[in-house]
Amino acid sequence: MINSLLRYGLIFIALILLQLLVMNNIQFSGYVNPYIYVMIILLIPVEISAWLLLIIAFLTGLLIDIFSGSPGMHASATVLAGFVRPFVLRIISPRDGYESGATPSMLTYGFRWYLLYSVIIVVVHHTALFYLEVFRFADFFRTLTRVFLSSLFSVTFILFAEYYRKGR
Amino acid sequence: MRNLLNFLARYHNLIIFIILEGLALYLLTTRNDYHNTRVINGIRAISQNVEARIYTARSYLGLRKVNTNLVEENIDLRNNLERLGRNGGHFFDTLNDQVFDQQYRYKGAEVIGNSVNRQKNFFTLNKGRKDSIDVDMAVATSEGIAGIIVGCSENYSVAMSLLNLDFRVSARIRSNGYFGSLNWDGRNTGQAILSEIPQHAPVIEGDTIETTAYSALFPEGLLIGVISDFEKSGSDFYRITVSLATDFRRLTHVQIIENLRKTEQVELENQFQ
Numbered sequence A: 001m002i003n004s005l006l007r008y009g010l011i012f013i014a015l016i017l018l019q020l021l022v023m024n025n026i027q028f029s030g031y032v033n034p035y036i037y038v039m040i041i042l043l044i045p046v047e048i049s050a051w052l053l054l055i056i057a058f059l060t061g062l063l064i065d066i067f068s069g070s071p072g073m074h075a076s077a078t079v080l081a082g083f084v085r086p087f088v089l090r091i092i093s094p095r096d097g098y099e100s101g102a103t104p105s106m107l108t109y110g111f112r113w114y115l116l117y118s119v120i121i122v123v124v125h126h127t128a129l130f131y132l133e134v135f136r137f138a139d140f141f142r143t144l145t146r147v148f149l150s151s152l153f154s155v156t157f158i159l160f161a162e163y164y165r166k167g168r
Numbered sequence B: 001m002r003n004l005l006n007f008l009a010r011y012h013n014l015i016i017f018i019i020l021e022g023l024a025l026y027l028l029t030t031r032n033d034y035h036n037t038r039v040i041n042g043i044r045a046i047s048q049n050v051e052a053r054i055y056t057a058r059s060y061l062g063l064r065k066v067n068t069n070l071v072e073e074n075i076d077l078r079n080n081l082e083r084l085g086r087n088g089g090h091f092f093d094t095l096n097d098q099v100f101d102q103q104y105r106y107k108g109a110e111v112i113g114n115s116v117n118r119q120k121n122f123f124t125l126n127k128g129r130k131d132s133i134d135v136d137m138a139v140a141t142s143e144g145i146a147g148i149i150v151g152c153s154e155n156y157s158v159a160m161s162l163l164n165l166d167f168r169v170s171a172r173i174r175s176n177g178y179f180g181s182l183n184w185d186g187r188n189t190g191q192a193i194l195s196e197i198p199q200h201a202p203v204i205e206g207d208t209i210e211t212t213a214y215s216a217l218f219p220e221g222l223l224i225g226v227i228s229d230f231e232k233s234g235s236d237f238y239r240i241t242v243s244l245a246t247d248f249r250r251l252t253h254v255q256i257i258e259n260l261r262k263t264e265q266v267e268l269e270n271q272f273q
Helices: A002-021 A036-043 A050-068 A073-091 A111-134 A140-167 B002-031 B033-061 B063-086 B262-270
Strands: B104-114 B120-125 B138-140 B145-152 B157-164 B169-173 B179-183 B191-198 B208-211 B223-233 B237-244 B253-259
Touching (some): A036 A050, A036 A073, A036 A111, A050 B002, A073 A111, B033 B063, B120 B145, B169 B223, B191 B223, B253 B262
Antiparallel strands (some): B208 B223, B223 B237
């Protein structure tokens, strides 16, 4: 138990540092801003209670906000992502349900399942985040393009990371 | 209470979500200059839009009143034109020039003091002897007659209101020309009494009452009001209630009317009395 908490803590810190130090500095012509820290929400065990997930999501978002100087922006997007995760898990659940103590991993449920899972959560998160960032509907399609390209990048990263995690 | 607890137990995830999301959005819209400005501008735009709509609706509702005023003004101007035309066709006489046959001179003034709740009411105007205003000039509004100047100082003058028991003016029914004497009975600020109209005269409710030139103060044909009621008084005359055209409760702008030939008329009349 303690061991797994420690492991999660280390992974979270690593993801947040990676986000703040590397990904926040990536600017491909203003269209690609990957936010890979969403993986924190993807990693949390299936059976966690929804309220705890929401609070973890809020705190994660707030942490990113504090360090990137945009109070509330990432927090609202991650809280939304945390809110939809239980519904997503229920909709895409495997035929015989989740085992007790399972984590949503590529190893257990396969590549296609994990791809679907991560794409839904990441797109929800990125959509909320980018539209809150521009805070207007005037540049609707420009923002949509940004959401699409950034999601593509984030999902690719998450899949690689998950693959690496699985390989261990 | 149990229902409330059930509700909270059932929807606690949703409630926590709403609280956290609300908190995040609150932070977003208050702690970021850009988002804050956007929100404030949005609210301002909405409120301005609503205000503009309210203003449009209100001005639309006021159109009836505006229309009535315009029609009245139009009629008034047409009558003036008619009268000027009768005066030998000189429309633009403004000078005190006897050659052009001008009889009345108009001056604008503002009412700066007014009373309607006494038996003898007066109002004060902001023009005085300096503006060549003098005692015994007539005062009218664009709606109808208002009073007579009874006292002047350098800069101010006081007029006896029509709503004064001492006020008397010669008046006639426009449609048939029967004339009598109009005065106020001290009761209703919207009504005056026209007496001395003989009973053989045809009197109809709604007929217009206007001034005559007999008093040498008012020009002929100025509106006083319309007949709202009449009854026989004694065996010879009607007692006619006239509802006044002028609203004395909100006198603001008045015209002071000077009869340039008053002295001539009065002096001539005095020789035979």
